[in-house]
Amino acid sequence: MKCETAQGMFDEKFHQTLTKERSEVLDLHLGECVGCSSEYEEHADYLKLMAGQKQSAVLTDSEVETLISKAISARVPPTDNGFWKGFAAASILAIGLSGLFYATQPQAPSVLTLVNTQVIDTEVTLIIDSPEDIYNADFRIELPDRMALQGYDEFDELNWVLDFSKGSNAIRLPVQIAAGRDLSEPLSIKAVIDNGSTQRTFELNVDLVTMAGTAS
Amino acid sequence: MTILNFRKKASVQARFTEWITPFVKSLHAVAYQYTGSKENAEDLVQDVIADIYAKNRWQDIEHPKAWLMRCLYNRFIDICRKNKYQNMIDDIDDSHKEIVGNESAETSVVVDQVHNAIQQLPPHQRALVSLCDINGYSLSELSRTLDKPLGTLKSDLHRGRQKLKQTLKLSGNDATMRLIVGGAEK
Numbered sequence: 001m002k003c004e005t006a007q008g009m010f011d012e013k014f015h016q017t018l019t020k021e022r023s024e025v026l027d028l029h030l031g032e033c034v035g036c037s038s039e040y041e042e043h044a045d046y047l048k049l050m051a052g053q054k055q056s057a058v059l060t061d062s063e064v065e066t067l068i069s070k071a072i073s074a075r076v077p078p079t080d081n082g083f084w085k086g087f088a089a090a091s092i093l094a095i096g097l098s099g100l101f102y103a104t105q106p107q108a109p110s111v112l113t114l115v116n117t118q119v120i121d122t123e124v125t126l127i128i129d130s131p132e133d134i135y136n137a138d139f140r141i142e143l144p145d146r147m148a149l150q151g152y153d154e155f156d157e158l159n160w161v162l163d164f165s166k167g168s169n170a171i172r173l174p175v176q177i178a179a180g181r182d183l184s185e186p187l188s189i190k191a192v193i194d195n196g197s198t199q200r201t202f203e204l205n206v207d208l209v210t211m212a213g214t215a216s
Numbered sequence: 217m218t219i220l221n222f223r224k225k226a227s228v229q230a231r232f233t234e235w236i237t238p239f240v241k242s243l244h245a246v247a248y249q250y251t252g253s254k255e256n257a258e259d260l261v262q263d264v265i266a267d268i269y270a271k272n273r274w275q276d277i278e279h280p281k282a283w284l285m286r287c288l289y290n291r292f293i294d295i296c297r298k299n300k301y302q303n304m305i306d307d308i309d310d311s312h313k314e315i316v317g318n319e320s321a322e323t324s325v326v327v328d329q330v331h332n333a334i335q336q337l338p339p340h341q342r343a344l345v346s347l348c349d350i351n352g353y354s355l356s357e358l359s360r361t362l363d364k365p366l367g368t369l370k371s372d373l374h375r376g377r378q379k380l381k382q383t384l385k386l387s388g389n390d391a392t393m394r395l396i397v398g399g400a401e402k
Contacts (some may be wrong), residue, residue, distance in 0.1 A: 071265035
């Protein structure tokens with residue numbers, strides 16, 4: 001056996017992962033070669049030293065918990081409490097997602113309930129009926145002219161990543177309608193739900209006079 | 217922003233926390249060998265966890281421990297390239313060590329010396345020595361996990377080991393270390 005080959009087997013010898021035959025061949029070489037024998041002793045000492053490092057700086061369970069919590073909060077955008085302030089009433093639309101992930105021609109969602117509201121500040125609540133738990137769906141809304149989410153009036157398009165639980169899911173959108181809007185024209189809100197492989201777009205029309213909502 | 221959004225955060229956070237928790241101690245132990253201090257190791261692990269959570273790719277991982285070790289390694293090397301963990305020898309933290317077996321003053325000195333010597337290695341050699349010689353990963357495992365050629369890993373590990381052996385012999389306490397290592401055999 002060559003010295004280079006023998007030295008390439010030192011780790012396996014130390015960790016006792018050599019086959020019996022190979023181990024015997026290596027032992028024979030180590031018995032005959034002073035250089036390799038000395039190298040092996042040195043290497044074994046080195047590996048023992050390294051093994052002594054293993055248990056350094058162990059985290060406690062509470063430190064693990066804190067670390068995870070910090071890591072998660074570092075990536076979650078803070079919520080704006082002011083976002084919820086100021087809206088006075090609500091309209092409610094209902095959307096069925098039954099066909100979202102299974103049918104190419106989904107059934108038209110139906111309107112469940114409608115509640116009247118003030119004209120300027122209002123809240124649109126979408127009731128979305130999902131056939132199953134859906135995680136990390138991208139939810140995007142596009143708002144018409146003169147309508148904005150309260151606190152986000154510089155944006156006409158917003159999106160979130162949402163989980164939908166099986167059954168009804170409520171999404172409340174506090175919106176503000178700018179003064180001067182012709183209330184006889186229905187507002188049209190576009191909503192897009194994308195689960196990564198399938199996308200569905202809804203057109204949500206709200207009549208500002210009757211506060212009736214329809215979806216298509 | 218929405219009621220559902222708050223519910224979603226709680227749900228995903230809970231699932232992510234449950235998924236990551238079993239691996240955090242192992243990640244931290246390896247990160248400690250990489251960075252040289254408990255606090256830097258916590259920062260590194262926190263950084264990796266935050267990144268994984270934000271990118272939301274963790275749910276479909278087949279071999280999570282190997283994948284996490286790869287994320288940790290890549291993150292560590294990235295950070296080293298930006299010099300964040302350069303010259304950290306002065307920051308090496310002695311206050312959190314727990315030594316396996318019979319603890320003695322000599323053992324503690326040796327553990328410190330080895331720890332300091334490891335920190336003097338270039339980052340990729342430090343990482344390899346830590347993964348192979350301290351944490352028991354084989355080179356073939358690491359080749360798959362880190363997606364690096366076996367030959368490259370082998371030569372990097374060899375160089376790292378040679379430097380370490382040289383540093384430890386030149387430290388002036390070689391006799392003490394030999395004594396302790398020899399004593400552990402009994």
